[in-house]
Amino acid sequence: LSPRTGRRPGNSDTRALILDAAASAFAELGYHAATIREVARRASVDPALVHHYFGNKEALFTTAMEIPVDPGLVVEQLVGEGTVDTLGERALRKILGVWEDESARAPMLAMIRGAVTSEQGARIMREFISEAIFGRVIGAIEAPDPELRAALIGSQLIGLAFMRFVVAVEPIASADHDALVEAVGPTLQRYLTGEVDSITVQHARMTT
């Protein structure tokens, strides 16, 4: 039996130290400016050690924010597992499965809460979505206007999570996964591969 108190192994201390530094860096600087180098500086360790423990910044962020799955990795898996014609449905089914676990959806709801209650929280979410999640999703979308498509998918997923878990409006709150996939899957599929009128949006981009 190991003693319940006492020093943890050195590498565990270092890992915890880096996570604390990462959490404070993301909170103060946002996702973009909180570099691996800055986190290492705050933890007084070598940047190589941060890479050693956590890989890249995206993985460091998901661990520090206690996000149970790496959204970028999930996108890569989904793209590898089947054709793009079924990607909307498969992605939604996967996401509903992750959300089923309350501890797994808590970080997402915390990020939504942070975004509506402070500009800094909104900035962290905006930068994380734009740099980490959209980067992977956009790489997987071969249709025109990948940024718009990724943002539309995000809008429907956040709204669905909001209605299902935050406001808990029926019948969305209690609907089973099959029902939600039948109802919302085609929306995501159209945003991924359907017509979303690229010309008008490019015009909008130029004039704003």
Add this chain to the structure above:
Amino acid sequence: LSPRTGRRPGNSDTRALILDAAASAFAELGYHAATIREVARRASVDPALVHHYFGNKEALFTTAMEIPVDPGLVVEQLVGEGTVDTLGERALRKILGVWEDESARAPMLAMIRGAVTSEQGARIMREFISEAIFGRVIGAIEAPDPELRAALIGSQLIGLAFMRFVVAVEPIASADHDALVEAVGPTLQRYLTGEVDSITVQHARMTT
């Protein structure tokens, strides 16, 4: 020239008194339990006077929450102005127009903020959506499963508002109305009149 200080006319005092009572009643009791009678009791006026100043509870709520448009009335107008085939697009265009004014979208964002930061805020939003908004939308939808359709429309609209104004993710944040109507209008139209698989959802309702 009228004096800048001094007593306001009596009816204006009464109206303000009722609004204060309504705001506290909605905050403490939620939308459902805060009846016109309860608001009248708190304001020490006759319930008929509350009806006289504000009409029904929905209108009292939208005024107390400083919501600039009565969502139920907007739904009625939209249904009356054209065919159901174009309702998704027309509704989205109307909503985007309302949101354009920062003071008009502030109450909606305040309601979203209240819902994510407290269970009471979530309850007020849930009851208001279910009783006031959905009641009108559901009355306008002749397809099966009107509750599911109304909740799906709500999910896409809240998610769109969240991405456009709270997180401000591009290109949704700066897209013009035409671009958003082209991209999201068909989603709302499908939720209004398309196939959303009623059988599976009815099954889900029975088993939960």
